[in-house]
Amino acid sequence: MLSVLIPVYNWDIGNLVNALHQQCVAANIEFEIMAVDDFSTDLNSKNANSAIHLPYFQLIELKENVGNAEARNILARTAKFKWLLFLDADMIPAQDDFIRLYLEQIKENDFDIMSGGILYENEVSVEYRLKWLHGKKTEEQIPGKDPYLEIRGNNFLVRKEIFLQNPFGGLPENYGYVDTHFGLKLKAAKARVKIIDNPCIHLGLETNSKFVEKHKKAVRNAFWMMNNQPEMAENLKIIRTYKKMKRLGLKKTIGFLFQKLEKTLLRNLHSENPSLFQFQLYKLGYICTLKTE
Known part of the structure; x- marks a missing residue:
């Protein structure tokens, strides 16, 4: 039914995995939660993630750093269900019915990829202010003319076959317009896109x-x-x-x-x-x- 996929680099995903696991169990569905650790260097987060022992959870630890895009592709190739829910490691669902809302949309069967959006906390320390201001203006759910440009890589649901046909990657740098590039590939492939209000809160801000x-x-x-x-x-x-x-x-x-x-x-x-x-x-x-x- 649903594969929940989390690329990880130097982040403790314990709270995220627990929240997702509880919601998936409550929904009474077949599911798996899988994380790929992209050769993290922070031992505290690595040890914390290795200590997660839950049914239907798997942690794959890579032997070299391949970058966020390829980590996503590895997750997609390894996933066993036809619906893939990608979440970044530094996200947390904003609502207790986060999984249920996506499942309701799957039943509608009128899309190939769906983005649920992103929220930011109400206040942050001054050293994170630029990312916070920029995120609140450009990334919090704002209806736009082109839904393909609104796909946020940190919270989206996609059919496995569509993702494998249009994987992440293809840009020289590992950051910047990666989501946009992915969305435009889907646009060229005429994949059906849908934007809904089912956000996660972005916790990991850069200085x-x-x-x-x-x-x-x-x-x-x-x-x-x-x-x-x-x-x-x-x-x-x-x-x-x-x-x-x-x-x-x-x-x-x-x-x-x-x-x-x-x-x-x-x-x-x-x-x-x-x-x-x-x-x-x-x-x-x-x-x-x-x-x-």
């Missing part, structure tokens, strides 16, 4: 400085898509803006200004009150410094 560095990877992925998968890249706002700046002859000027002002922008982004507007300027400036290989 402001780490979040900026990860988004530089995301910008590099977008730039790569523009040069290698231009039709997909047209769906990305940063690429459309970049092309407009290039047509207007502003690319070199913006790239030059970015290099002069980067430290000033970073002071704001690393501060207690980071500006999302300045974050957008940072990403646009950074992409204007990139060169085609």
Whole structure:
């Protein structure tokens, strides 16, 4: 019936697994919960996860780090049921009927992939403020024009055959637009997508400085898509803006200004009150410094 799949790296999944196990048992269904540990380096979380002993739970520990995308693919290939529910390790269901709501949707049988959305806590420490502000604005469930761009990799339900035909991966960096790339592959495959309100709360936030560095990877992925998968890249706002700046002859000027002002922008982004507007300027400036290989 249902395979619940969790890619793990340096995170204690005890609370998540227990919550999911209780809900699956209460639903009286055939299920499995499987986690792949992507060669974690934190011994405390590794030991905690190894100590989870529940019926229908399996932990696979990899001998090398393969990245989040390939960890997902390993989970999908190993899963034994036809419906796959992917959750990131640092998520927790927002509702006690989380599993039941997905099961009700399965009975409708009118989709191939479904995303339940994401929520953030009401307050966070200042060192996590940028990721928190960005997540609340761009990732909490907001109806959009294209549901394929709303698929969140940290909480989605998919038919196994559809996932295996359209696996995660294919971008040079392991972070950034990975979910978008996956959604656009599904769009090209004409998979049926459905967005519902069945969120998980995102607990694992990056510090402001780490979040900026990860988004530089995301910008590099977008730039790569523009040069290698231009039709997909047209769906990305940063690429459309970049092309407009290039047509207007502003690319070199913006790239030059970015290099002069980067430290000033970073002071704001690393501060207690980071500006999302300045974050957008940072990403646009950074992409204007990139060169085609």
